[in-house]
Amino acid sequence: MKIAISGKGGVGKSTISAIFCEALRELGKRVLAIDSDPSPHLARLLGFPEPEKIVPIAQMTELLEERSGRQGPFYNLNPKVDDLPERFLLERDRIKLMVVGAVQKGGGGCACAENTVLRxxxxxxxxxPEDAxxxxxxxxxxxxxxxxxxSVDHLLIVVEPYKGSLETAKKIERLARDIGxxxxxxxxxxxxxxxxxxxxxxxxxxxxxLSIPxxxxxxxxxxxxxxxYEYCPVAIKELVKDAIKRLEG
Ligand SMILES: Nc1ncnc2c1ncn2[C@@H]1O[C@H](COP(=O)(O)OP(=O)(O)O)[C@@H](O)[C@H]1O
Ligand SMILES: [Mg+2]
Known part of the structure; x- marks a missing residue:
């Protein structure tokens, strides 16, 4: 199951991503968490002791191009999560983490290369079946x-009860429909x-x-x-686990 968590800044995407990762793990899944925020927090929220050790996917671009031209080994081989190079991962307790990172260029440059790799x-x-x-x-x-x-199976759009966050959610929904x-x-x-x-x-x-108080x-x-997750109230853990089961259908 591939889940993406989207929404306006500050609505709680990273908090909810962390809770989903841990709840999935408790439900027996092997989890790959991908932090694609240009200023990543997920490692910290998941309690990885040395988040600075992770090499961002941004730098994987070069590696892939070096090895086998534009395509890179991943795209031809139908890789499994286990094939991901360790250099780009942190792993703990059945949760693997990758960070996209960002080469932010001044003047409105985009993070195209790393997003292509990610996509x-x-x-x-x-x-x-046990991977998430x-x-x-x-x-x-x-x-x-x-x-x-x-290619995600589920796009979760996080909203807070205020107008601005609803406006962003509507845009996300519209664009999501555009890409099918x-x-x-x-x-x-x-x-x-x-x-x-x-x-x-x-x-x-x-x-x-899903409604989180x-x-x-x-x-x-x-x-x-x-x-x-250690401080997350049990009631919220249960709400998220129930939501995961509903997603699994
Ligand atoms: N359900 C909640 N109750 C209280 N505070 C929350 C809740 N969800 C998130 N927060 C807080 O809101 C702030 C923004 O959350 P964060 O997950 O970093 O948002 P985002 O990743 O969308 O920018 C953080 O201080 C976080 O602790
Ligand atoms: Mg965040």
Whole structure:
């Protein structure tokens, strides 16, 4: 199962990605987490002790081109997650992590090369039934234009109960449909009241797939640092596991 988690900046994509990774692991999956935010946090939220040791996928471009021209070995071989070069991974407790990184160029340059690598990689990876990929996307809509997530099984769009986040969600949904992604679902985050949820459902005209309450423990856990899941309330872990089972159908 390949899941991408998208939405406006600050809505909780990385928090929810971390909880999904850990919940999938507890459900017996082997997880590949991909942090594609240009300023990556997922390693920290997953409690990897030395996040700086990871080599970003951005640098894989060169490696692939060096080895076998533009195509690179991954795209021809139908690789398995186990074939990914260790240099580009951190691994702990059945969770592997890759970081896209970004070569941010001034003057509106794009991170095209690394996103091409990411897209081809995600498209080509052959998953066993026990494999799951969770992609923590960069904020906003740009990744949809690049087709990075064309081959995901589920696109989760995270929204908070405020207008700006709904506007971004609508754009994401529209662009997703343009690239043929039908399986989009709304994850409402930081929901405090029934009105919050109604505001989201009325604003988007669809039912919320998963609703995660506002919980000060999550915020405190992020501030404290270390592995977020250890401080995640059990009720939220259960909500996420239930959502995963529904995704699996
Ligand atoms: N359900 C929640 N309850 C309380 N705080 C949350 C919740 N989800 C996320 N947060 C907090 O919101 C902030 C932004 O979350 P983050 O996951 O970094 O967002 P994003 O990756 O979308 O930019 C962080 O301080 C995080 O701890
Ligand atoms: Mg983030």
């Amino acid at each position: 081809n990689l995600v498209n080509a990876l052959l998953l066993e 990929i969770v992609m923590d996307m960069e904020a906003g809509v740009e990744h949809l234009g690049r087709g990075t997530i064309q 992604l039908e399986n989009t679902r709304i994850v409402a985050n930081k929901v405090s009241t029934d009105e919050d949820r109604e505001f989201i459902e009325e604003g988007l005209g669809v039912k919320v797939f 506002y919980d000060p423990e999550l915020r405190a856990a992020e501030r404290r640092g270390g592995r977020l």
